[in-house]
Amino acid sequence: MNYRHRFHAGGPADCLKHAVLAVVLERLKAKPAPFSIVDTHAGLGRYDLLSEAAQKTGEYKRGIARLLAAADLPAFFAPYLAAVRSLNGEPERGEPRPLRWYPGSPLLARLLMRPKDRLVLIELHPEDVRLLKREFADQTNVVVHHADGYLGLKAFLPPPVRRGVVLIDPPFERANEFAKLASGIKRAYRRWPQGTYLVWYPIKAKAPIPAFHRALVESGIRRLFLAEIRIRASHDPNRLQGSGLLLINPPYRLDQELAVALRWLAETLGEDKSAGAACRWLVPE
Numbered sequence: 481m482n483y484r485h486r487f488h489a490g491g492p493a494d495c496l497k498h499a500v501l502a503v504v505l506e507r508l509k510a511k512p513a514p515f516s517i518v519d520t521h522a523g524l525g526r527y528d529l530l531s532e533a534a535q536k537t538g539e540y541k542r543g544i545a546r547l548l549a550a551a552d553l554p555a556f557f558a559p560y561l562a563a564v565r566s567l568n569g570e571p572e573r574g575e576p577r578p579l580r581w582y583p584g585s586p587l588l589a590r591l592l593m594r595p596k597d598r599l600v601l602i603e604l605h606p607e608d609v610r611l612l613k614r615e616f617a618d619q620t621n622v623v624v625h626h627a628d629g630y631l632g633l634k635a636f637l638p639p640p641v642r643r644g645v646v647l648i649d650p651p652f653e654r655a656n657e658f659a660k661l662a663s664g665i666k667r668a669y670r671r672w673p674q675g676t677y678l679v680w681y682p683i684k685a686k687a688p689i690p691a692f693h694r695a696l697v698e699s700g701i702r703r704l705f706l707a708e709i710r711i712r713a714s715h716d717p718n719r720l721q722g723s724g725l726l727l728i729n730p731p732y733r734l735d736q737e738l739a740v741a742l743r744w745l746a747e748t749l750g751e752d753k754s755a756g757a758a759c760r761w762l763v764p765e
């Protein structure tokens with residue numbers, strides 16, 4: 481397990497997945513009934529962007545820092561940015577505090593959920609599990625499991641409260657991660673077909689993305705939506721060109737909102753003329 485998210489926190493990939501996660505949580509809150517969030521590859525609760533790791537890559541400067549500085553921010557990104565700002569402290573004399581702390585998906589969820597909602601965090605790296613447990617020690621509606629996220633899809637789905645969202649955000653360290661992910665999603669969907677799923681994946685040269693999509697389309701999953709952004713061209717199979725999200729059972733009208741919001745995101749984070757967004761249903765209603 482070499483992947484450490486602290487090098488990538490707040491980068492362009494986080495901007496995509498965290499902005500969409502925040503909007504999905506806002507939609508769930510539109511109804512008073514409680515909901516569950518299951519985060520299968522949780523990482524840390526919070527990231528220090530002044531740390532050596534974050535400074536070494538500077539990814540957040542090409543991600544969240546650009547969004548915070550944008551003058552023309554679409555409303556879609558407001559819940560996400562409000563959560564990031566709240567973590568960095570109250571504004572002083574009307575001025576937002578400088579960016580230092582960045583919420584990983586567990587803390588973003590915790591900042592946006594209500595006391596009656598429930599958050600299940602699964603993480604395999606012992607050091608991250610220790611820090612997660614410390615971060616959420618006093619939260620009775622948050623549970624942290626030291627476990628394999630894919631096994632977690634079996635063990636923790638469906639959740640007792642059968643309304644909510646599953647975030648699947650693997651590190652893609654292994655060559656077979658796309659295949660493992662496809663079978664994990666199929667298994668999870670069989671157990672809980674009503675859940676909303678957000679699944680993140682990297683776009684790189686030679687990544688087996690068409691086969692991954694095909695496996696899911698042929699599986700019988702309904703309401704499967706694709707949202708991708710590209711930020712740069714690269715032939716290097718280890719370098720990110722962009723990232724994608726698959727959404728199963730997205731909230732009503734999110735498809736239309738994503739198409740507009742992701743175009744803006746790709747323009748804002750894009751580094752060359754290949755930048756752009758693609759949003760479409762892989763399997764419709």
Ligand code: SAM
Nearest residue numbers: 485521522523584585603604605628629649651
């Ligand atoms: N979801 C986090 C966020 O949005 O802030 C970032 C997660 S990061 C991309 C992937 C995480 O998965 C890493 O923290 C890594 O330690 C963890 N991990 C790797 N293999 C795992 C497995 N089999 N099960 C659960 N977690 C795993």
